[in-house]
Amino acid sequence: MSITQDQRNQVCQRANYACEFCGVTETDAGGQLTIDHFQPRSKGGDDSLDNLLYSCVRCNLYKQDYWPASNDAPVLWNPRHEPAARHFLTLDDGQLLPLTTVGEFTIRRLRLNRAPLVTYRQSRRKQAETSRLLTEYRDLVSLLTQLNAQLAVLTRQQQQLLVTQRELLRLLLGIKEE
Numbered sequence: 001m002s003i004t005q006d007q008r009n010q011v012c013q014r015a016n017y018a019c020e021f022c023g024v025t026e027t028d029a030g031g032q033l034t035i036d037h038f039q040p041r042s043k044g045g046d047d048s049l050d051n052l053l054y055s056c057v058r059c060n061l062y063k064q065d066y067w068p069a070s071n072d073a074p075v076l077w078n079p080r081h082e083p084a085a086r087h088f089l090t091l092d093d094g095q096l097l098p099l100t101t102v103g104e105f106t107i108r109r110l111r112l113n114r115a116p117l118v119t120y121r122q123s124r125r126k127q128a129e130t131s132r133l134l135t136e137y138r139d140l141v142s143l144l145t146q147l148n149a150q151l152a153v154l155t156r157q158q159q160q161l162l163v164t165q166r167e168l169l170r171l172l173l174g175i176k177e178e
């Protein structure tokens with residue numbers, strides 16, 4: 001039985017329209033990505049939602065129909081079952097560093113340090129940094145606006161105090177002169 005349109009939609013939405021292995025989105029790829037069977041159909045995998053992953057063409061191509069042939073064969077990271085942070089660390093230069101043997105095998109098999117992906121991670125990092133700085137800048141501007149408003153109130157109060165002080169002085173001097 002092939003995957004229904006409904007299943008396909010559920011898989012895309014669940015993955016937030018991004019490759020579950022490398023994070024490239026439909027927008028980045030300029031089109032829909034592919035549906036991957038984590039356990040390939042040829043190796044006994046079924047069409048249940050738990051076995052379906054949204055994957056970019058490249059990751060799918062490199063993964064092919066990999067499935068461990070024995071108990072001690074290397075295992076691929078299953079993005080549906082474990083967060084990426086358990087197996088990988090993203091370095092500042094955009095490279096993925098494996099934290100586990102699963103991470104190491106997945107990086108090698110899916111070529112997750114392929115040059116365009118490293119560049120992609122770098123540019124996403126820069127975008128995130130830019131948007132963080134912009135938010136910080138906007139917060140500072142709004143704080144400055146608030147401070148200016150408070151300063152205006154304080155200045156008005158100070159002027160009133162000076163007026164009152166002058167009146168008091170005049171009164172005291174007047175009293176002494178009498």
Ligand SMILES: [Zn+2]
Pocket residue numbers: 019020021022023024055056057058059060
């Ligand atoms: Zn991918």
